[in-house]
Amino acid sequence: MSMKRFDQINMIPFIDIMLVLLAIVLTTATFISQGMIPVDLPTAEQVSEPSQDExxxxxxxxxxxxxxxxGDAVTIEQLGEKLGAQATPETLIVLRIDKAAVFEHFVKLIDLLKTKELNNLSIQAQQEP
Incomplete structure (x- = not known):
């Protein structure tokens, strides 16, 4: 019984793997370039854009x-510390809350902002079609 000589490399599996890796890299790069957390915003009839003064x-x-x-993941405790260092009562804070998020987390966030006396809030929503 003789072994068949191995002369060529089968490129088809290699190409398949590279195409899958390319799709993964392009998908990841899209999210990184947008710099956004995927949030499905609730809709509202009146949607206002925050002013761009600061x-x-x-x-x-x-x-x-x-x-x-x-854009950085934090706990509620870390958020309290960072807001104390970064925000003043005049700082505009834009809230982007997913419509599927548990309401309790929104209440905790608002409570934290009230204790820090940060009342300059804008809640982002999508315009109803």
């Missing part, structure tokens, strides 16, 4: 009830 501080809660400050 850069707003963005706080987001996604559908998995994770809390983000300017």
């Amino acid at each position: 850069e707003p501080l963005e706080i987001a809660i996604n559908a998995q009830n994770q809390l983000f400050l300017a």
Whole structure:
């Protein structure tokens, strides 16, 4: 019984793997370039854009009830510490809350903002079609 000589490399499986990796990289790069936490915003009839006088501080809660400050995942305790250092009562805070988020997390966030006397809030929503 003789062994068949191995002259060529079968490129088909290699190409398949590379195409899958390319799709993963492109998908990941899209989320990174947007710099956004995926949040499915609730809709409202009247939607106003915050003024662009100063850069707003963005706080987001996604559908998995994770809390983000300017794109970085934080706990409610860490958020309290960072807001004390970064925000003043005049700082505009934009809230992006996923419509599937548990309401309790929104209440805790508002309570924290009240204790820090941060009342300059804008709640982001989508325009109803």
